[in-house]
Amino acid sequence: MKRLFCSSLAVICVATSFASCGSKKEKKDDFLGKWECEKIVMGGEEMDNFFGVDAYAIYQIELKEGNKGTVDSAFSTEGKPVDLTWEKQDDGKIKLVNDEAFDGEEAILEKSGSKMIMSVADEDESSEDGKGEEVKMYFVKVDSFKEMPENPFGDLGSDDDDADEDDAVETDDEE
Numbered sequence: 001m002k003r004l005f006c007s008s009l010a011v012i013c014v015a016t017s018f019a020s021c022g023s024k025k026e027k028k029d030d031f032l033g034k035w036e037c038e039k040i041v042m043g044g045e046e047m048d049n050f051f052g053v054d055a056y057a058i059y060q061i062e063l064k065e066g067n068k069g070t071v072d073s074a075f076s077t078e079g080k081p082v083d084l085t086w087e088k089q090d091d092g093k094i095k096l097v098n099d100e101a102f103d104g105e106e107a108i109l110e111k112s113g114s115k116m117i118m119s120v121a122d123e124d125e126s127s128e129d130g131k132g133e134e135v136k137m138y139f140v141k142v143d144s145f146k147e148m149p150e151n152p153f154g155d156l157g158s159d160d161d162d163a164d165e166d167d168a169v170e171t172d173d174e175e
Contacts, residue, residue, distance in 0.1 A: 060145045
């Protein structure tokens with residue numbers, strides 16, 4: 001009877017240890033994957049684009065095992081994802097490290113339900129306290145990233161500039 005009791009207790013202990021390890025792994029892996037910007041909240045206003053660039057093209061972040069990852073942005077001059085490192089802080093937030101991608105600023109992601117939120121202080125020297133408003137970017141987990149636009153800003157003024165130059169030339173010829 002003692003053997004049966006001890007064996008049963010051993011099986012229960014082993015099963016419990018596997019179950020508890022599994023749930024910790026799920027929590028750890030919860031933030032790993034591909035995250036795409038869904039919307040921006042600035043000054044209390046919610047936007048799905050910024051200066052005509054769709055939110056998904058502002059930031060696409062992939063967090064991988066081993067504290068590695070990538071970040072891509074339409075505002076990047078690289079034209080391709082750049083490497084980053086990340087670390088999970090004691091408060092559960094994720095600190096992203098890449099001076100080029102985040103202009104030397106600290107980028108922190110915070111899990112909120114099924115989304116991640118990146119809060120950035122928009123430093124505005126013209127405000128009274130020297131601090132601007134907080135900008136929040138909301139990220140959703142995706143299986144694959146949307147394709148980055150080739151020219152996210154369109155032809156900002158290129159056609160108009162050519163037209164203005166043509167008009168100026170015609171005006172000079174007419175005189």
